[in-house]
Amino acid sequence: xxxxxxxxxxxxxxxxxxxxxxxxxxxxxxxxxxxxxxxxxxxxxxxxxxxxxxxxxxxxxxxxxxxxxxxxxxxxxxxxxxxxxxxxxxxxxxxxxxxxxxxxxxxxxxxxxxxxxxxxxxxxxxxxxxxxxxxxxxxxxxxxxxxxxxxxxxxxxxxxxxxx
Numbered sequence: 001x002x003x004x005x006x007x008x009x010x011x012x013x014x015x016x017x018x019x020x021x022x023x024x025x026x027x028x029x030x031x032x033x034x035x036x037x038x039x040x041x042x043x044x045x046x047x048x049x050x051x052x053x054x055x056x057x058x059x060x061x062x063x064x065x066x067x068x069x070x071x072x073x074x075x076x077x078x079x080x081x082x083x084x085x086x087x088x089x090x091x092x093x094x095x096x097x098x099x100x101x102x103x104x105x106x107x108x109x110x111x112x113x114x115x116x117x118x119x120x121x122x123x124x125x126x127x128x129x130x131x132x133x134x135x136x137x138x139x140x141x142x143x144x145x146x147x148x149x150x151x152x153x154x155x156x157x158x159x160x161x162x163x164x
Contacts, residue, residue: 014040052074056118057086057118058070059111060087061086061103071100072093075137076134079134081130082126085101085130087102088102088103099133100129
């Protein structure tokens with residue numbers, strides 16, 4: 001979904017991405033069957049879930065903590081146990097979703113290798129990984145996170161008073 005479209009930097013990045021997609025599709029795809037689909041626009045939630053389920057993998061390659069919900073939404077949408085999550089080491093979700101294929105997004109070769117790995121591995125491996133990710137999400141919900149946060153705040157709030 002388009003964001004920060006008023007910033008020249010982001011517009012330039014989008015143009016570069018579009019050029020790269022055209023080049024990849026020209027080299028590896030066919031006019032009626034591109035290998036990369038670059039979709040821009042606003043999508044309702046049902047469409048987003050359908051797109052998550054269509055992808056062979058999702059790559060969340062943030063250079064700094066972020067995009068945690070996208071990673072978790074992708075996993076939650078894959079009740080079929082299909083697909084693989086490729087996740088930047090620099091996201092907060094990487095600390096929790098250890099079963100994802102973790103990558104350093106600054107290392108282009110490692111990222112390319114991760115793409116190759118997930119597209120060529122046995123389906124059973126990907127299914128086991130996705131099952132483990134989904135189990136982790138089921139075991140650690142937003143309610144668990146909120147409880148842990150509130151307990152941490154309580155401990156911080158009571159710490160200095162006890163020392164007096």
